[in-house]
Amino acid sequence: MHSRRRRTALLLSAAIVAAGPLLTACGNDAHPGAAAVVGGQRITVSELENRVDEVRAAQRAAVTDDTQYAQAIAQTGSLTRDTLHGMVLDRVLHRAAEDAGVTVSRKEVQQMRVGLEQQAGGAKGLEMTWLQQYGIPPQRLDENLRLQLEAQKLAAKLGTDTSQPVFWDALSKASDALGVDLNPRYGSWNAEKVTRVDAETPWVRQISPVGNQQTT
Template sequence: MHRRRTAIALSAALAAAPLLTACGSTAHPGAAAVVGGQRITVAQLEDRVNEVRTAQRAAATNDAQYAQTLARTGSLTRDTLHSLVLDRVLRRAAKDAGVSVTRRDVQEMRASLEQQAGGAKALRSAWLDQYGVAPQRVDDSLRTEIEAQKLAAALGADMNTTDGKAMFWKAMSQASKELHVDLNPRYGTWDVQKSSRVDAKTPWVKEVTAATTQQQTA
C-alpha cells in the first residue's frame, strides 16, 4: 500500500536492539511487564491481543483463511507486549527531548494515509494485516509514529544514516534505563549481549489467547 513509515520500521528494528533489559527475578503477580513502576497486566495484554484476533476473524472470508492468519501471527502475544513496552519507552524518550504530539498531528497523518490507501477502511485493513494493529488502535499507532519522527528530528538524527540511528537508539536506551523495564520471563527475556529477544525455555507455556482462538475457530 505504501512504504513502511518511521516508527513502524523502528519497531521492527527495536526488536533486535539492546534497549530493554529485564532481570526476570522480580515478582510481579499478574504483570506481563513493569515499566517505570507501572504494570502492564496480563489482563491488559490479553485484551489487546483479543482485539486483534477479533478483527482478524471478522476480516477472514472463511475458517481456512483465518487459520492461515493465526499461523502467520503466532507470536502475536509477545509482539503485542513488546509494542506496549516500546510505546512507554518512546514516550519517555520523547518527553526527555521535549517532544509532544497533538491531536491535529494525528488527524493530518491519518488523512494523508487514508488518501494513499484508498480510504479509511483500506487503511484499517492494511494496518491490521501488515502490523497487527486493531482498527480501534490505528490512531494510537499513528501517534507513536509521529512521536518517533519528532524525536528523531529533535535529536538531529538522520534515520537514513548509521550515525543517526545510533543517536536515536542511545536516547531510547537512556529512557529504558530510567524506566527500569522488567519483563515477565514467561514472555521471554532481553539478551543485551546478543542484542535480541530470547524466548523463555518453557514449552508448556501457551499463548494467553489460545483458549479464545479455539472458541473462535470452533
C-alpha cells in the same frame, strides 16, 4: 531477528504480530499478575490478553472464510510475545520523547491519518493495511500513528532518523531509566538494545557453521 533494522520496524508498527501461549499468572513473585513492569507501572497479563484479543477479533471480522482465517492465525503465530514487546517499546518511546520535550497534537495525528487514508484508498483501506501488515486493530490506529509521529519528531530533534544509533541510544537511555522488568516467561528486556529477548534454554545448544554466524 533483533537487528536494528528489525527493531525499527517493530517501533514503527508498534505492535508486531507474534504469539506464544497466554498466561493467567505471572512467573515473577515480585509482580504477581504482571506481564511486565515499566517505570513502576504494570502491564498486566489481562491487558496483554485484551490486546491480543483485539487483533484476533479484527482478523476474524476482516476474514470470514474459515480457511483464510486459519491462515491469518498461522501467519501471526507468535502474537502474544511481540505484542508485549510493542506495548513496552511504546512506553519507552513515549518516555524518550517526553525527555526530549517532544509532543504530538491530536491535529497532527488526524493530518497524518488523512494523508495515509488517501494513499490507501479510504479509511477502510488504511485499517486493513495496518491490520494485515502491522497487526494494528482499527481501534488502536490513532494511538499507533501518534507513536509514529513521536518517533519521527524525536529523531528530527536529535538530527537523525529512526534507523540510526543516535535515535536508539535515546531509547536505550529511556529504557534504562524506566527499569523494564519482564515476566520471565515472556523472556527478558535488553535495555541497551531496546528489545525483548527470549529466555535461553541451557540444555539446547545452537550450533552454527563456522563463518556463517550472525550477530545481532
